Amino acid sequence: MRTDAFTGAGSGRALLLGFVRRDFANRYAGTFMGGLWALAQPALLLAIYAFVFRHVFKVRLPDPAYSYVTVVACALWPWMAFQEAVQRATVSITANADLIRKIRFPNHLLTLAAVLASFAIHLTGFLAVLAVLALCGEPIHYDGLPVALAAWGVAFALAFGVALVTAALQVAIKDVEPALGPLFMLFFYATPILYPLALVPEAMRPWLAFNPLVHVVEPIRTALLGGEPLAALGALWPAALAASCLFLFARWFFARLEDYFQDFL
Amino acid sequence: MKKEDTAPAPPPQAQEAEPPLIRLENVGKSFPLADTAKKRLAALAALIRGRPLPAAFHALSGIDLEVRRGESVGLIGVNGAGKSTLLKIIAGVVRPGTGSLARNGRLSALLELGAGFHPEYTGRENIFLAAALMGLADAEIRTRLPAILAFADIGAYIDQPLRHYSSGMVVRLGFALATCVQPDLLITDEVLAVGDESFQRKCVAWMENYLAGGGALLLCSHSMFHIEKLCRRALWVHEGRIRTHGEAGAVTKEYIAWHEARLAGERPRASAAAAAAGLHAIRSLALNGGEADATLAMGEDLHISGTAFAPDGRPPVVAIGIVKSGGTTVYGLTTDMDSHVPRPLPHDPDGRLFAFGLRLPGINLLPGHYEVRAHALDSEGYRLFDEATRMLTVTGSSRELGVCRLTHAWE
Numbered sequence: 001m002r003t004d005a006f007t008g009a010g011s012g013r014a015l016l017l018g019f020v021r022r023d024f025a026n027r028y029a030g031t032f033m034g035g036l037w038a039l040a041q042p043a044l045l046l047a048i049y050a051f052v053f054r055h056v057f058k059v060r061l062p063d064p065a066y067s068y069v070t071v072v073a074c075a076l077w078p079w080m081a082f083q084e085a086v087q088r089a090t091v092s093i094t095a096n097a098d099l100i101r102k103i104r105f106p107n108h109l110l111t112l113a114a115v116l117a118s119f120a121i122h123l124t125g126f127l128a129v130l131a132v133l134a135l136c137g138e139p140i141h142y143d144g145l146p147v148a149l150a151a152w153g154v155a156f157a158l159a160f161g162v163a164l165v166t167a168a169l170q171v172a173i174k175d176v177e178p179a180l181g182p183l184f185m186l187f188f189y190a191t192p193i194l195y196p197l198a199l200v201p202e203a204m205r206p207w208l209a210f211n212p213l214v215h216v217v218e219p220i221r222t223a224l225l226g227g228e229p230l231a232a233l234g235a236l237w238p239a240a241l242a243a244s245c246l247f248l249f250a251r252w253f254f255a256r257l258e259d260y261f262q263d264f265l
Numbered sequence: 266m267k268k269e270d271t272a273p274a275p276p277p278q279a280q281e282a283e284p285p286l287i288r289l290e291n292v293g294k295s296f297p298l299a300d301t302a303k304k305r306l307a308a309l310a311a312l313i314r315g316r317p318l319p320a321a322f323h324a325l326s327g328i329d330l331e332v333r334r335g336e337s338v339g340l341i342g343v344n345g346a347g348k349s350t351l352l353k354i355i356a357g358v359v360r361p362g363t364g365s366l367a368r369n370g371r372l373s374a375l376l377e378l379g380a381g382f383h384p385e386y387t388g389r390e391n392i393f394l395a396a397a398l399m400g401l402a403d404a405e406i407r408t409r410l411p412a413i414l415a416f417a418d419i420g421a422y423i424d425q426p427l428r429h430y431s432s433g434m435v436v437r438l439g440f441a442l443a444t445c446v447q448p449d450l451l452i453t454d455e456v457l458a459v460g461d462e463s464f465q466r467k468c469v470a471w472m473e474n475y476l477a478g479g480g481a482l483l484l485c486s487h488s489m490f491h492i493e494k495l496c497r498r499a500l501w502v503h504e505g506r507i508r509t510h511g512e513a514g515a516v517t518k519e520y521i522a523w524h525e526a527r528l529a530g531e532r533p534r535a536s537a538a539a540a541a542a543g544l545h546a547i548r549s550l551a552l553n554g555g556e557a558d559a560t561l562a563m564g565e566d567l568h569i570s571g572t573a574f575a576p577d578g579r580p581p582v583v584a585i586g587i588v589k590s591g592g593t594t595v596y597g598l599t600t601d602m603d604s605h606v607p608r609p610l611p612h613d614p615d616g617r618l619f620a621f622g623l624r625l626p627g628i629n630l631l632p633g634h635y636e637v638r639a640h641a642l643d644s645e646g647y648r649l650f651d652e653a654t655r656m657l658t659v660t661g662s663s664r665e666l667g668v669c670r671l672t673h674a675w676e
Contacts, residue, residue: 014403018394022383029385102380103398104357172299172309253313259360260312262353263296264305 015105019113020120023088027117038121039128042080046073046129049194062198066225070138073129074224075193075217078152081122082159082213083184089114089163090170090177097265107258111167115160123152130224144223147232151223154239155216161246164254171257171264192217215239284369285331286450286481287355292328292364294350295321324350325505328364332450332483337476339496339513340485341520347505348485352376352454355483370449373399378439378456384428388419388438391427395442409445416471417441433461440464444471450481469494489517521650525576545581545641546574547653548618552637563632563661563670570622571653573607573641580606582646583621583639587657590634595668601646629670632661 028034046069053059054068061071092110093100100107134140170176191213192200200208208214215238223232297308298320307319325347332338342348353359354366356374381395392413396406414423417438422430430438440456456468472495476482486492492499492513499516501509509516525544550571552559561567575581586597600607600621607619621639635657642649663670 014393014401014406015397018397022386022394025383025385099381099398100358101353102358102376104374105398105400169309172305173302175302256315257309257312260297262359264299264308 012106012109016109016113016116019109020117023113023117035121035124039125042076042122042125043129046076049076053194059195059199061196063196063225066138070133070140070225071196071221072194073126073133074148074221075191077122077126077129078155078217078220079188079191079193079213080125081119081152082155082216083188084122085115085118085156085159086163086166087177087180087184088118089159090166090180092163093167093171093261094174094265100261101265107261108164108254111163111254112160115156115163119152119156119159126152140224141227141229142224144227144229144232147223147229147236148220150233151216151220151236151239154236154243155213157243157247158212158216158239161243161250164247164250168254168257168261171261187211187213196221209238212239212242215242283334284367285333286368286370286372287330287332287483288365288367289328289330289355289361290365292330292351292354292361292366293326294324294354294359294362296324297321323505325354325502326363327506328502329507330500330510332481334370334449334481335476335479336498337482337484337496339492339499339516340483340502341487341489341492341499341517342502342508346502348502349376349454351502352452352483352485356452371446372450372452373443373446373448374452375439375443375456376452376454378443379435380439382427382435382439385426387426388417388423388430388434391438392442395439396445399442399446401446413438413441413445416444416467433464437464440468440471444475448480450483451475452483454485455487489521492517521648544576544650545643545648546651547583547639547641548572548574550637550639550653550655552655552657558656558658560658560660561628563630563659563663564627567625567628567657568622569625569637569639570620571639572610573619573621573639575617575619575641575644577644578615578617579644580609580619581644582642583607583619584642584649585623586638586640587630588636588638589668590636593668595630595635599642599646628659630657630659631663631665631668631670632659633668634658 024035028037031037033040049072050069053072059068061068089111092114093107096110099105099110130140134142166176166180190208190211192208197205197208197214197218215235219232219235219239222235223229226232295318297304297311297318299305299308304320311318328351330338340348340351350359352374353376354361355368356372356376357368358374358376379395381398382391383394386394389410392410393403393406396409397403401409417423417434417440419430419434419437422434427435436456443451443453443456451472469491472482472484476495482495484492484495496513498511499509499513500507501516501520509519522544548571549556550569553561553566553568554570569585573581573583582599582601584597584599587595589595607621609616610618610620637655637657639653640649641651
């Protein structure tokens with residue numbers, strides 16, 4: 001991401017920081033609880049899933065050392081970060097049409113800021129939930145935390161890549177944003193969030209493997225619950241590869257359309 | 266991931282040490298017709314594949330322009346002529362479709378004052394984001410903050426959320442920010458039109474100072490006054506092309522004349538000849554009957570008379586003023602202040618010449634040199650077009666001070 005005569009060295013960071021701050025302000029300005037709402041929503045979802053799947057459907061986990069809540073929590077927060085980042089970043093260009101029409105600046109910073117803000121909020125929630133679970137006596141392997149964070153990094157890159165494409169498309173095609181809701185619902189169940197991958201029948205697993213998010217959430221569980229950080233790191237590579245390819249394409253795609261956002265806004 | 270200029274920097278010229286701040290050669294811009302979803306999709310597909318647009322609206326074509334350090338260029342034209350698109354291309358917000366564009370030096374574009382402000386933030390917080398948008402780093406903003414606050418001059422409001430501001434305050438803050446960037450070229454689009462009178466004067470004063478300091482200005486305005494005051498050159502953009510480019514005064518006159526002709530053409534009763542005839546004008550001006558500079562003794566009668574031309578055949582408003590040689594206005598009035606309507610000249614076949622006369626008995630101007638000015642305005646008295654002047658010398662001996670003798674008595 002280069003800078004040019006208009007955004008001198010260093011100011012790209014100032015601008016990005018400003019956009020992230022503004023993103024927070026847009027979400028929580030005037031609320032009493034502020035960022036706490038970001039923690040409350042997934043926590044409530046977690047409570048609902050725990051009730052439905054443990055007490056109604058009586059799901060039995062292969063590894064009885066961990067509660068259902070812990071298994072779901074490991075995947076739910078990264079998923080929330082990914083989904084929210086993509087959904088919010090998709091409208092990052094169209095929602096800031098006034099800015100783009102009047103000022104020259106690297107437009108992708110808007111998209112990046114939306115992704116950053118979502119990940120910052122939900123990573124905080126994730127760490128808070130891990131702390132609470134540990135206090136409740138869940139035997140979480142904290143030596144797996146660096147690998148879990150690396151998986152978060154891959155999720156971030158995936159989200160940014162997807163968001164660059166959807167945000168650029170959204171400028172010309174308004175159907176992108178409404179289509180994301182149903183798509184994400186589909187992906188939510190196609191990703192092992194409410195269930196560990198081990199519960200999926202063998203025959204279906206190769207199909208699930210095409211979903212890069214599978215390779216993000218499963219390594220997090222392997223690292224934090226399985227206690228095998230090295231195996232988790234090894235399992236991360238398909239997602240990392242997908243994220244790199246996607247990012248390269250997304251960067252080209254966004255740059256191609258960036259000059260013409262004006263014409264559609 | 267940034268907007269690329271379409272052309273590399275121009276080759277350095279032998280006779281000129283410094284390249285122009287901006288150089289546009291044959292620049293054109295088309296916008297995709299994107300009114301329906303289907304057309305948007307077609308335009309998008311063309312852009313992704315790098316093909317020409319299937320259907321386009323031509324906003325600009327064949328624009329050539331150079332602005333060098335220290336130059337001031339005005340941009341005029343009717344609404345929709347393409348002025349804003351041109352400014353956006355120069356500012357780098359819009360990529361030109363055809364032609365080449367080269368920029369050198371630091372550009373600052375004020376296409377809208379307060380663009381990038383967030384209503385929930387305080388003025389101070391907004392300064393940082395807006396300045397970052399203008400390309401300043403945090404450290405630079407911090408050093409310039411006192412100057413920005415001083416120029417904006419909105420007092421304690423600076424720590425209030427922006428939604429509590431009046432629109433005038435937002436504009437003050439926006440312009441204050443622009444002043445702190447110290448660009449080589451400042452591009453502004455009608456930003457002077459929004460502020461109040463004192464703010465406008467402050468901005469004009471700042472711009473004059475900036476120009477005197479070697480800054481370059483590209484000013485888009487509907488105020489011919491501002492164009493003539495601030496710009497040496499002017500560019501008239503009409504229907505996406507340059508119509509006239511030259512000395513500011515000449516271009517604005519032509520522009521006003523064109524408007525007059527257009528307005529006259531729109532009036533149902535006006536003849537085509539009137540439309541072609543041009544502007545309201547003072548055709549003759551006489552002092553005490555003589556069409557020349559006059560001398561009279563203090564206390565004598567002064568009779569100012571003349572004829573005014575009205576292209577639309579409706580009685581014009583005539584303004585008359587007496588000005589001391591230093592520039593102080595002694596007295597001024599217009600015909601419509603006294604509900605006086607100039608009479609048509611009886612022998613004028615067109616009916617477009619009108620006579621006016623003003624008698625000032627026993628004029629008590631103190632001895633000295635004065636100027637008598639007459640202006641022709643349109644029938645509504647809205648627009649002032651022409652000025653005729655005569656020198657008036659008042660003779661006599663008096664040790665009184667000031668410009669005129671007031672009726673007085675010592676007791």
